[in-house]
Amino acid sequence: MGCKVSKVRMWLEKRSPAQIITGYYLLAVMISILLFSLPQVYKPKVELSFFDKVFMAVSVVTDTGMTIFNISETYSVFGYFIIMLVLQFGGIGIMAMSTFFWLLLGHKIGLKQRRLIMIDNNQFALSGLVRLVRDILKMIIFIELFGGIILGFHFLNYYPDWKEAFLQGLFSSVCATTNAGMDITGESYVPFANDYFVQLITIIQIIIGAIGFPVLIEVKEYLSRKKIKGEYRFRFSLFTKVTTATYGILLVIGTILIFLLEFQHYFKDVPWHKTFFYAFFQSATTRSTGFTTMDITDFSTPTLLVMSILMFIGGSPNSMGGGIRTTTLALNLLFIYNFAKGKREVKVFNRELHQYDIMKSLAITLLAIVMCAVSVIAISFSDSQQQLIAIFLEVCSAFGTVGLSMGITPELSVFAKCILMVLMFIGRIGLTSVFLIIGGEGNKDVNYRYPKERVITG
Amino acid sequence: MGCKVSKVRMWLEKRSPAQIITGYYLLAVMISILLFSLPQVYKPKVELSFFDKVFMAVSVVTDTGMTIFNISETYSVFGYFIIMLVLQFGGIGIMAMSTFFWLLLGHKIGLKQRRLIMIDNNQFALSGLVRLVRDILKMIIFIELFGGIILGFHFLNYYPDWKEAFLQGLFSSVCATTNAGMDITGESYVPFANDYFVQLITIIQIIIGAIGFPVLIEVKEYLSRKKIKGEYRFRFSLFTKVTTATYGILLVIGTILIFLLEFQHYFKDVPWHKTFFYAFFQSATTRSTGFTTMDITDFSTPTLLVMSILMFIGGSPNSMGGGIRTTTLALNLLFIYNFAKGKREVKVFNRELHQYDIMKSLAITLLAIVMCAVSVIAISFSDSQQQLIAIFLEVCSAFGTVGLSMGITPELSVFAKCILMVLMFIGRIGLTSVFLIIGGEGNKDVNYRYPKERVITG
Numbered sequence: 001m002g003c004k005v006s007k008v009r010m011w012l013e014k015r016s017p018a019q020i021i022t023g024y025y026l027l028a029v030m031i032s033i034l035l036f037s038l039p040q041v042y043k044p045k046v047e048l049s050f051f052d053k054v055f056m057a058v059s060v061v062t063d064t065g066m067t068i069f070n071i072s073e074t075y076s077v078f079g080y081f082i083i084m085l086v087l088q089f090g091g092i093g094i095m096a097m098s099t100f101f102w103l104l105l106g107h108k109i110g111l112k113q114r115r116l117i118m119i120d121n122n123q124f125a126l127s128g129l130v131r132l133v134r135d136i137l138k139m140i141i142f143i144e145l146f147g148g149i150i151l152g153f154h155f156l157n158y159y160p161d162w163k164e165a166f167l168q169g170l171f172s173s174v175c176a177t178t179n180a181g182m183d184i185t186g187e188s189y190v191p192f193a194n195d196y197f198v199q200l201i202t203i204i205q206i207i208i209g210a211i212g213f214p215v216l217i218e219v220k221e222y223l224s225r226k227k228i229k230g231e232y233r234f235r236f237s238l239f240t241k242v243t244t245a246t247y248g249i250l251l252v253i254g255t256i257l258i259f260l261l262e263f264q265h266y267f268k269d270v271p272w273h274k275t276f277f278y279a280f281f282q283s284a285t286t287r288s289t290g291f292t293t294m295d296i297t298d299f300s301t302p303t304l305l306v307m308s309i310l311m312f313i314g315g316s317p318n319s320m321g322g323g324i325r326t327t328t329l330a331l332n333l334l335f336i337y338n339f340a341k342g343k344r345e346v347k348v349f350n351r352e353l354h355q356y357d358i359m360k361s362l363a364i365t366l367l368a369i370v371m372c373a374v375s376v377i378a379i380s381f382s383d384s385q386q387q388l389i390a391i392f393l394e395v396c397s398a399f400g401t402v403g404l405s406m407g408i409t410p411e412l413s414v415f416a417k418c419i420l421m422v423l424m425f426i427g428r429i430g431l432t433s434v435f436l437i438i439g440g441e442g443n444k445d446v447n448y449r450y451p452k453e454r455v456i457t458g
Numbered sequence: 459m460g461c462k463v464s465k466v467r468m469w470l471e472k473r474s475p476a477q478i479i480t481g482y483y484l485l486a487v488m489i490s491i492l493l494f495s496l497p498q499v500y501k502p503k504v505e506l507s508f509f510d511k512v513f514m515a516v517s518v519v520t521d522t523g524m525t526i527f528n529i530s531e532t533y534s535v536f537g538y539f540i541i542m543l544v545l546q547f548g549g550i551g552i553m554a555m556s557t558f559f560w561l562l563l564g565h566k567i568g569l570k571q572r573r574l575i576m577i578d579n580n581q582f583a584l585s586g587l588v589r590l591v592r593d594i595l596k597m598i599i600f601i602e603l604f605g606g607i608i609l610g611f612h613f614l615n616y617y618p619d620w621k622e623a624f625l626q627g628l629f630s631s632v633c634a635t636t637n638a639g640m641d642i643t644g645e646s647y648v649p650f651a652n653d654y655f656v657q658l659i660t661i662i663q664i665i666i667g668a669i670g671f672p673v674l675i676e677v678k679e680y681l682s683r684k685k686i687k688g689e690y691r692f693r694f695s696l697f698t699k700v701t702t703a704t705y706g707i708l709l710v711i712g713t714i715l716i717f718l719l720e721f722q723h724y725f726k727d728v729p730w731h732k733t734f735f736y737a738f739f740q741s742a743t744t745r746s747t748g749f750t751t752m753d754i755t756d757f758s759t760p761t762l763l764v765m766s767i768l769m770f771i772g773g774s775p776n777s778m779g780g781g782i783r784t785t786t787l788a789l790n791l792l793f794i795y796n797f798a799k800g801k802r803e804v805k806v807f808n809r810e811l812h813q814y815d816i817m818k819s820l821a822i823t824l825l826a827i828v829m830c831a832v833s834v835i836a837i838s839f840s841d842s843q844q845q846l847i848a849i850f851l852e853v854c855s856a857f858g859t860v861g862l863s864m865g866i867t868p869e870l871s872v873f874a875k876c877i878l879m880v881l882m883f884i885g886r887i888g889l890t891s892v893f894l895i896i897g898g899e900g901n902k903d904v905n906y907r908y909p910k911e912r913v914i915t916g
């Protein structure tokens with residue numbers, strides 16, 4: 001037995017980090033499929049095909065929450081808890097989780113293992129990784145439970161049965177924090193369209209999930225260090241500044257665009273505060289979560305296009321979100337701006353960006369565009385009865401692990417669903433990992449011409 | 459008078475080449491508007507608004523050929539000749555033309571003027587530019603006239619009146635060679651759907667127009683030098699190799715994709731040779747010209763998406779085509795491929811590409827995608843009754859200066875038409891010029907780390 005373990009360990013040592021991470025994600029998909037094969041997971045008399053179970057497993061483990069049937073009509077209460085468990089796989093990160101179990105079993109964390117987490121979380125410093133994993137786990141689980149209790153009490157207004165209220169509260173809390181966007185209300189957040197308290201709590205949880213773990217860790221360090229040493233001047237990393245600024249700017253731009261595009265259409269005759277919450281909630285949720293307080297099929301085409309692009313961009317790196325990631329977008333735009341001005345170096349927040357990171361962000365964006373374009377063409381061929389905008393939204397939604405849909409998911413062909421599964425998987429592990437799998441660790445011949453500071457992309 | 463001329467010359471000397479080129483193109487648009495304001499240009503009783511005249515002027519001068527009314531019903535024979543004249547502005551290049559007039563008037567061509575042509579034609583060597591301009595002019599005019607005569611004789615089969623036959627022949631020949639894709643048949647190339655001779659002649663002319671002037675010049679040099687010196691080994695430039703290979707590969711891929719996507723749809727029950735010519739002709743014409751032998755609105759969505767992408771890519775640099783250009787695509791794909799393999803240097807045809815050219819190609823592609831995406835969203839907002847695929851095709855068609863349309867151009871709002879005009883203009887002058895206008899000649903701080911050989915993009 002011990003011999004077998006060491007053989008496995010030796011085998012693992014020979015693999016590249018990106019290969020192992022992808023392997024772990026695949027393993028997590030397998031485990032999810034097994035869990036979703038348990039008959040207790042479903043309500044009595046519900047019969048699902050094996051393919052549907054696989055699709056749901058991928059959708060849940062990647063935190064996408066794209067569904068092919070109403071969850072509250074299909075799954076048992078036991079099933080709800082299985083979903084919430086599987087959501088942790090994708091949300092907290094399989095790497096972090098496996099490291100946690102490693103620690104739990106008394107193993108010392110080695111350099112190889114540290115490097116694995118490093119890639120998964122895109123961190124460059126090796127120190128403090130064990131603490132990072134523990135902090136991530138504690139923080140997320142605390143937020144999920146605490147949010148669940150708050151929402152549970154509040155949901156007593158909606159559900160007279162306290163069990164139902166707290167189940168709804170916990171499920172909403174978990175799905176908001178992990179940015180899964182699934183619901184057991186049967187109609188997403190439409191019942192809470194006028195409940196700004198629920199929406200605000202949810203937006204806060206969504207942002208915590210989508211802003212990225214490193215940002216949360218740094219904020220925590222900032223708050224605690226300030227108290228201990230009065231003299232100590234804490235500096236946020238360039239990554240945190242870039243990703244938070246981009247996240248915030250996109251949140252505002254999304255709100256404004258949805259407001260302007262639907263002002264004379266969907267929002268006609270709606271009071272201003274409700275219009276604002278509609279637009280703001282939709283902007284926040286479209287980035288990675290996929291909740292809705294209204295029927296998005298009633299939106300006009302330009303709004304749906306803007307939402308698709310927001311989904312394509314996705315959340316921050318090392319977050320519950322998918323897509324190309326916020327920093328990738330930021331580096332792309334900074335590069336174009338500087339290139340147009342005739343400059344090759346890109347500076348931001350008084351720091352110079354590393355040339356390699358810019359190249360990586362450009363490669364990620366272009367590959368993602370090609371991948372999504374090919375997917376749209378393929379699905380519009382295989383499922384020719386569907387509207388182009390619905391297919392485009394669906395593809396961006398899968399790649400961004402958002403899960404929003406104009407309702408076509410259940411009608412799609414097996415071929416189209418397979419494409420969506422691949423997109424969800426790649427969206428979740430990120431194109432950085434895909435590049436590393438294809439090329440191995442190509443960083444070795446990186447030329448450190450600008451040894452300033454690095455920024456995470458993809 | 460002489461004083462005035464020298465003042466103009468002094469003023470010109472102070473401007474950057476990209477500014478002057480854009481200025482010349484704007485001037486050409488003005489002249490076109492003036493020419494299209496002549497009442498003799500139109501058939502009797504035809505009344506057009508000023509805005510329509512401006513739109514047509516931009517469409518013709520940029521060699522796009524996007525029309526808002528049937529040309530044969532609107533323009534007089536004099537009008538046809540005005541159209542053919544204006545097409546030369548965009549086709550041969552306003553810069554080349556102005557240099558030609560400069561030479562014609564007995565002026566010596568100075569370094570400044572040489573530099574202007576250099577930018578317009580993306581050439582890096584200063585020598586031989588005067589000859590280049592002359593060769594371009596002679597070659598194009600010869601091909602236009604020669605093709606017109608051949609087609610004129612052939613068209614005697616269609617039009618009993620020899621004047622009509624030769625007018626049709628000349629107009630087709632000019633519109634094929636300049637890649638304008640306009641027609642006075644009233645229904646594009648549909649009358650010649652079974653006439654493979656006309657289609658082959660047209661494809662040859664289209665390729666000559668879209669393959670790029672430098673390629674033609676090099677081929678000419680290759681053919682002539684071989685005869686003079688038996689020992690001399692002519693080497694085609696890296697640019698010629700990359701652009702020709704990309705052009706050819708895209709032509710084949712386009713044919714195969716159109717064939718496969720419409721095999722069970724549009725081409726059902728069509729004989730194989732006609733299917734082949736449909737697909738091949740459409741693939742060739744979609745890249746920059748815009749002729750059709752069939753009604754493209756009958757195509758399925760995936761085919762229209764593939765065609766839109768082909769139009770977005772466009773023709774070769776320094777050609778009659780628009781879009782991001784073939785080499786830009788090639789450099790993007792080579793970059794992604796090499797990046798995925800962990801390499802930063804990009805090698806092709808036993809040469810190493812310059813880092814700056816790769817950066818430029820990435821910047822051009824991303825900016826073009828952003829520009830077209832914003833255009834699609836804006837038009838889908840202003841003209842919400844139009845289908846998304848029709849708008850997408852229209853935007854790519856304008857940016858690629860192709861002129862294909864699902865027939866929505868006349869119905870579009872003034873706002874949408876203004877967007878299309880901007881896209882046609884930018885597509886024609888190329889994003890390289892746009893970058894140069896914004897940033898001036900940013901090349902000055904280029905780091906020649908890889909002093910190998912440069913490739914033209916955008």
Ligand SMILES: [K+]
Pocket residue numbers: 063064065179180181288289290401402403
């Ligand atoms: K989601």
Ligand SMILES: [K+]
Pocket residue numbers: 521522523637638639746747748859860861
């Ligand atoms: K054209």
